[in-house]
Amino acid sequence: MAANWKMYKTPNQARDFFRDFLPLVSGHERDEIVVCPPFLDLPASVEAAKGSNVSIGGQNVHWKEEGAFTGETSAAQLLALGVTHVIIGHSERRQYFGETDDTVNLRLKAALEAGLIPICCVGEVLEEREAGLTDDVLRRQCVRAFHALSAKKAAKLVVAYEPVWAIGTGKTATPELAAEAHAVIRREASEIFGEEFAGKLRILYGGSVKPDNATALMSQEEIDGALVGGASLDAKSFAAIVKY
Ligand code: 13P
Numbered sequence: 001m002a003a004n005w006k007m008y009k010t011p012n013q014a015r016d017f018f019r020d021f022l023p024l025v026s027g028h029e030r031d032e033i034v035v036c037p038p039f040l041d042l043p044a045s046v047e048a049a050k051g052s053n054v055s056i057g058g059q060n061v062h063w064k065e066e067g068a069f070t071g072e073t074s075a076a077q078l079l080a081l082g083v084t085h086v087i088i089g090h091s092e093r094r095q096y097f098g099e100t101d102d103t104v105n106l107r108l109k110a111a112l113e114a115g116l117i118p119i120c121c122v123g124e125v126l127e128e129r130e131a132g133l134t135d136d137v138l139r140r141q142c143v144r145a146f147h148a149l150s151a152k153k154a155a156k157l158v159v160a161y162e163p164v165w166a167i168g169t170g171k172t173a174t175p176e177l178a179a180e181a182h183a184v185i186r187r188e189a190s191e192i193f194g195e196e197f198a199g200k201l202r203i204l205y206g207g208s209v210k211p212d213n214a215t216a217l218m219s220q221e222e223i224d225g226a227l228v229g230g231a232s233l234d235a236k237s238f239a240a241i242v243k244y
């Protein structure tokens with residue numbers, strides 16, 4: 001169960017969140033819990049979550065170890081803070097910041113190589129869904145993102161299916177639609193990495209997940225967890241989703 005805070009919260013607000021959130025999920029063992037705050041909130045978040053059952057993730061990572069890449073962050077820099085997870089290829093990066101399937105692949109390989117657990121995002125835009133292209137888009141995004149990766153190297157991979165039309169819109173994919181898309185991703189992962197890998201692959205659903213729709217979504221066999229935006233900013237609301 002992962003939270004993506006996007007560009008919300010200051011370090012103090014992050015501390016307040018963990019003060020309220022950690023007691024609500026302490027002892028919750030069924031799911032892994034990850035919170036991905038903005039980069040500037042990472043030190044405060046790692047500190048606040050230390051010793052708890054909540055891991056901290058970045059929202060992006062560059063593929064080079066270091067260098068003249070203004071505004072970017074390396075895997076080593078994230079690891080040095082105690083960050084364990086990282087979101088890669090979020091649709092907002094793809095839509096607004098020129099992220100491509102190829103840069104997603106580079107970031108994914110670098111994250112895995114460094115020992116970060118990547119949450120790799122895929123998903124179609126509304127026009128693609130309406131044109132009946134959803135399956136093709138998901139397959140293309142997976143093939144390119146996973147290019148030149150072995151099952152062994154990709155062992156820690158987590159995929160998030162986030163239909164772009166469902167993000168921040170209040171329009172959730174129905175549990176059935178989401179499960180169908182997850183099945184397409186799992187089949188593609190099976191083609192690329194083998195059946196055993198695909199069977200174990202965790203695929204999260206993201207897009208307007210709220211406390212009142214989490215149970216229906218998570219009851220789908222194909223849906224292994226959630227990547228939550230807006231509803232993860234409030235401690236009570238994210239805790240209710242985690243404990244659906
Ligand atoms: P919302 O939950 O706000 O729709 O955002 C989903 C998302 O983009 C998570 O990465």
